[in-house]
Amino acid sequence: MRVLAALSGGVDSAVAAARALEAGHDVVGVHMALSRNRDEFRSGSRGCCSIEDSNDARRAADKLGIPYYVWDLSDEFHDTVVKDFLSEYAAGRTPNPCVRCNEHIKFDTLLERAQALGFDAVATGHYARIEIREDGVRELHRAADPLKDQSYVLAVMGAEKLARSMFPLGTAASKADVRAEAAARGLGVSNKPDSYDICFVADGDTKGFLQRSLGERPGEIVDESGATVGSHDGAYAYTVGQRRGLGIGRPAADGAPRYVTDVDTQRNVVTVGPETLLSVSTLVGEEGVWLAPDVDASTPVRCEAQVRAHGHPAAGSVVREGDRLTVELDESMRGVAAGQSLVVYDGTRVLGQATIAKRDV
Amino acid sequence: MVPRLSGMTRHYLDHAATTPMLASAREAYVEELARVGNPSALHTSGRLARSVVEDARERMAAALGAHPTELIWTSGGTEADNLALKGLFWARHTADARRTRVVTTAIEHHAGLDPAHWLEAEHGAQAVVLPVDAEGLVSLAALREEVAAHFDQIALISVMWANNEVGAIQPLREIVNIATEHNIPVHADAVQAVGHVPVDFRASGLATMAVSAHKFGGPVGVGALVARRDLAITPLTHGGGQERKIRSGTLNAAGFHAASVAAQEAVETLDAEAERLGALQRQLIDRIRHTIPDARLSGPEPGPARLPGNVHFIFPGCAAEAMMFVLDSHGVEASNGSACSAGVAQASHVLIAMGRSERDAASTMRFSLGHTTTQDDIDALVAVLPEAVERARRVAGTFDSQVFG
Numbered sequence: 061m062r063v064l065a066a067l068s069g070g071v072d073s074a075v076a077a078a079r080a081l082e083a084g085h086d087v088v089g090v091h092m093a094l095s096r097n098r099d100e101f102r103s104g105s106r107g108c109c110s111i112e113d114s115n116d117a118r119r120a121a122d123k124l125g126i127p128y129y130v131w132d133l134s135d136e137f138h139d140t141v142v143k144d145f146l147s148e149y150a151a152g153r154t155p156n157p158c159v160r161c162n163e164h165i166k167f168d169t170l171l172e173r174a175q176a177l178g179f180d181a182v183a184t185g186h187y188a189r190i191e192i193r194e195d196g197v198r199e200l201h202r203a204a205d206p207l208k209d210q211s212y213v214l215a216v217m218g219a220e221k222l223a224r225s226m227f228p229l230g231t232a233a234s235k236a237d238v239r240a241e242a243a244a245r246g247l248g249v250s251n252k253p254d255s256y257d258i259c260f261v262a263d264g265d266t267k268g269f270l271q272r273s274l275g276e277r278p279g280e281i282v283d284e285s286g287a288t289v290g291s292h293d294g295a296y297a298y299t300v301g302q303r304r305g306l307g308i309g310r311p312a313a314d315g316a317p318r319y320v321t322d323v324d325t326q327r328n329v330v331t332v333g334p335e336t337l338l339s340v341s342t343l344v345g346e347e348g349v350w351l352a353p354d355v356d357a358s359t360p361v362r363c364e365a366q367v368r369a370h371g372h373p374a375a376g377s378v379v380r381e382g383d384r385l386t387v388e389l390d391e392s393m394r395g396v397a398a399g400q401s402l403v404v405y406d407g408t409r410v411l412g413q414a415t416i417a418k419r420d421v
Numbered sequence: 422m423v424p425r426l427s428g429m430t431r432h433y434l435d436h437a438a439t440t441p442m443l444a445s446a447r448e449a450y451v452e453e454l455a456r457v458g459n460p461s462a463l464h465t466s467g468r469l470a471r472s473v474v475e476d477a478r479e480r481m482a483a484a485l486g487a488h489p490t491e492l493i494w495t496s497g498g499t500e501a502d503n504l505a506l507k508g509l510f511w512a513r514h515t516a517d518a519r520r521t522r523v524v525t526t527a528i529e530h531h532a533g534l535d536p537a538h539w540l541e542a543e544h545g546a547q548a549v550v551l552p553v554d555a556e557g558l559v560s561l562a563a564l565r566e567e568v569a570a571h572f573d574q575i576a577l578i579s580v581m582w583a584n585n586e587v588g589a590i591q592p593l594r595e596i597v598n599i600a601t602e603h604n605i606p607v608h609a610d611a612v613q614a615v616g617h618v619p620v621d622f623r624a625s626g627l628a629t630m631a632v633s634a635h636k637f638g639g640p641v642g643v644g645a646l647v648a649r650r651d652l653a654i655t656p657l658t659h660g661g662g663q664e665r666k667i668r669s670g671t672l673n674a675a676g677f678h679a680a681s682v683a684a685q686e687a688v689e690t691l692d693a694e695a696e697r698l699g700a701l702q703r704q705l706i707d708r709i710r711h712t713i714p715d716a717r718l719s720g721p722e723p724g725p726a727r728l729p730g731n732v733h734f735i736f737p738g739c740a741a742e743a744m745m746f747v748l749d750s751h752g753v754e755a756s757n758g759s760a761c762s763a764g765v766a767q768a769s770h771v772l773i774a775m776g777r778s779e780r781d782a783a784s785t786m787r788f789s790l791g792h793t794t795t796q797d798d799i800d801a802l803v804a805v806l807p808e809a810v811e812r813a814r815r816v817a818g819t820f821d822s823q824v825f826g
Contacts, residue, residue: 088750129746176815177746 061180062086063226066170067120067128069113071242071249072185072229074120078245079228080183081124087183089121089128092170094137095260116249123247133169140164142260146273149296152325153399153418156369157258158213167217171224181224186210189230189408190222198222200351202408205234212369215403215413218349267297267305279328281308284321284337295328301338301395308332319395338394343367343376343387345402345414350380352411357385364405365389367396367416378404378411385414429752432798436730436791437585437613438756443638443683443792450640450679460672461663473674480681484688485632486621487647493664494677497644498612498633499532500657504646504668505608505629506536506579508654510546513576513606516653520576524549524567526559526591527774528584532631533610534770537579546576556721557589557775564599572603577628580607582614586771586787587720588731590618597626606652612636612644616687617695617728622647629654634680637687638792643676698790699729701799705788706732708803713810719772719785730790735777739784739813747809748786753802756787784817 063085065077081087091114114130121128141160148155171182187203188211200222203209208229217225232238235254242250257264274296281290290308292298298306302320312318312334319338322331343365355361357380364373365387376389385404398418404411433441442450453473458466460474475489482489495501506523513520523537523546540546549571551563559580568575578600583590593609600607606628614620616637622630629652634643648654648667660669687694703723709716709732719733736744741757748755772782788802 127749129742131742173743173816177743177812 062178063088063181063183064170064174064177064179065089065126065183066166066185067091067117068185069116069120069249069252070185070255071239071247071252072187072235073117074124074185074247074249075232075238075242075245076183076185076226076228077120077126078124078241078247080226081126083228085183087124087126088179089117089124089126090170090174091117091128091130092133092137092165093130094134094165096132096134116252120247120249123245131170131173133165136169137161137165137260145258145260146270148399149270150274150325151399152296152323154299154397155399156213156401157260158369159216159401162213163216167214167221167225171221175224181226183226183228185229186214186227187229187232188214188227190225190227195354197352197354200410201230202405202410203227203230203232205232208232208235210369211405211408211410212366212401212403215351215410216349216401218413219351219353222351270294270297277328279330281306281330281332283312283318284331284333289318289332292330295323295325295330298323298330300397306332323397335394338396339392340394340396341389341392343385343389343393343396343402344417345385345387346383346417348380348383348385348402348412348414350412352406352409355406355411357411360388361411362406363387363411364407366403366405367393367400373405380412383414385412430801432753432801433793434753434755434788434790434798434802436794437636437787437789439635439641440638440791441793442635442640442679443686445686446639446679446683449682450675453675453678456674458674460674461661470674471672473678474672477674477677477681481645481677481684482647484681484684485615485630485647486623486625487630488623488650490650490665491622491647493646493648493668494672495644495646495668496642498530498610498631498636499644501631501633501644501646502530502532502579502608502610503536504654504657505631505648506533506577507540507657508667509577509606509608509629509652510540510544511655512653514544514546515655517573519574521545522547522549522567522571522575524551524564524575524578526551526553526580528553528557528559528586528589528771529579529581530585530610530612533579533581551580553589553774555776556726557584557587557719557771558721558726559591559596561592561595561599564596568599568603568605572605575603575605578605578607579610581610581612582620582630583611583618583728584720584771585613586769587733587775588613588728589720590614590726590728593625593627601626606649613728616684616691617730619691628652634676634683637683639680639683640676643673643680645680694792695729698794699723701790701794701796702729702732705790705799705802708799709734709806712803712806716810719775719777730794732788732790733785734788735772735781735785736810736813737781737784738817739810740817741784741786741813743813743816744786744809747812748802748805751801751805751808753798753805755802756789757785 063080067073067089144160145157187208189201191199202211261269277294280288283289298320318332321333321337360377363378366373376387378387400416403413458470460471478489478492482492525537527550537548541548552560608629609627611630612633630647632645635641656667717735721727745757768779768782
């Protein structure tokens, strides 16, 4: 197959490209430039966006002996991922930009462009497994290494695009193994630090980024009775379930910790309350995709639901109506915020994905 | 070690970026690399090395129509342009503080444009950027107006001899005439001109001229600023005082030697080569127009106003980076716009200055021909062009079925 390997400049994508090459594919490396004003050097915990990173990607391609190009996807990235991130927060929801990037950039713009240029598939350094069954159905599964598993952020790609995607690291036993493999292959990025945090937010200061982009909007923090208990610089910067950084001087009457229970950006009010108010037993997701054409969920199907990249899956039953997924949980869960990605699993297999809807308060 | 990417024949059509070294220059280079001796040392080895440098200076000067004393060796065209703009500005501004204006054009190479903007940001200069017409030729009316209004405030005028992107040869004769009335020095970036069109420094009336060896078959890392000896130029680098104290640094005897050998051969073969490349250029332009009817040539029609090796087209609706990708994967190597250090193609300031839209400026390809170009290279390009355009239009999401239907 003609395979386009997305090379971020990190160790995972470099080893993924090496494995695709070794599997006998005709591989071309592409680095996506996601910002017009890129830093010259890597700094902090970001690991994909500096010119140094694109040089690392180029060197990995040199080492593998594959062609290498840089594609400028900065406009697309800004118009989909960054703008969505800001507008979601501005609307009082909690977006996951990595999910949006996979949805709009890697498995949409990049994949479409690759196809237009005659490629059969895109390979990335994500940790997830694709299993092809005898009946031709492709299943997306958690990676062999549960600590690195990224099926949660990939589920959004839907069923069709699985057919044009490759995740060569899905079977890797651990990140340490991948690093060792990179070193054995002579890839200079074998010791490069892992990246975390949001790539377009410098220093990981999400609150500061939101404030600079959306402006300060001072307002009140109230408790469940409506009494003012504190103030904030902009309700958009708060997330349902958040406990830290509320800056409330006065403790609650019963001395129990208080959590954000609602963020209303229209009235610019943050509501706090006891943990019990955060509990939900039903998860409703909208604009969903279903990756299991062989599983009919028009009536409840047993599943596990996950709402955070590194969250624990919770058992329940899912019903699918159109692009809406509803999960009735066996035991209630807390800290569910609108905008989060809901991913439904059957064991290691991803069944579907949807975006948590705003709760009726 | 760079791995071999594939055994495919490469069709190199990017000579304006760099052209292969001429065999004569390569042999001269390797031979001189074996020599020891700092050309500034006084012992015999040093003296012999110095004589290589001075032979090269005479050979190079002769090829450029300059006096050997007028030739200041540099590390390349970028350094020569920086030396001319900053060195002339500082010297002329120090001599008369009213001279703050650095007059240049909107289509200069960044090596000419960025020093002007830097002087403005850091040294109290005022960068005056002259407009160009739709073919990329500088507006003489705008220059006349500028000189008439501000002649006593102009430190220098800097205009490229020939544009690197669209091949437009600038009306230097008229520019020098306008400037000379007021004794304003004119600098020309002649990097794309030397070895491709006749260049005679003495006859040009220029004050200074920048030259780069690897554009005419010499080595990378060697260039020169040709500067009239009556001009004061403030140095950029200070040290051993080589090159009339204007450009300190140990003299690169082997590099200068190879550059001068290349210059001599390029100038000797210029007429025949310009005719050969001009014929391939006209043929390529005709065939592109025939194959892709809506493709539009940028810059002047082939002839005296255009470099003989330059072919530059706008392919409407095409993502240029995708075109480059398809051509490259078929072994055809050409350039899409100017690449920044991260390898991201940016919309060309030259095309924008010529009045093209951002979209058109992002849909361009430059095919530049040179001494190794053959009919085979042209045929290979024309054969793969329809697929490149079709795929690039699909990438841009604006597939035009009328063209391929």
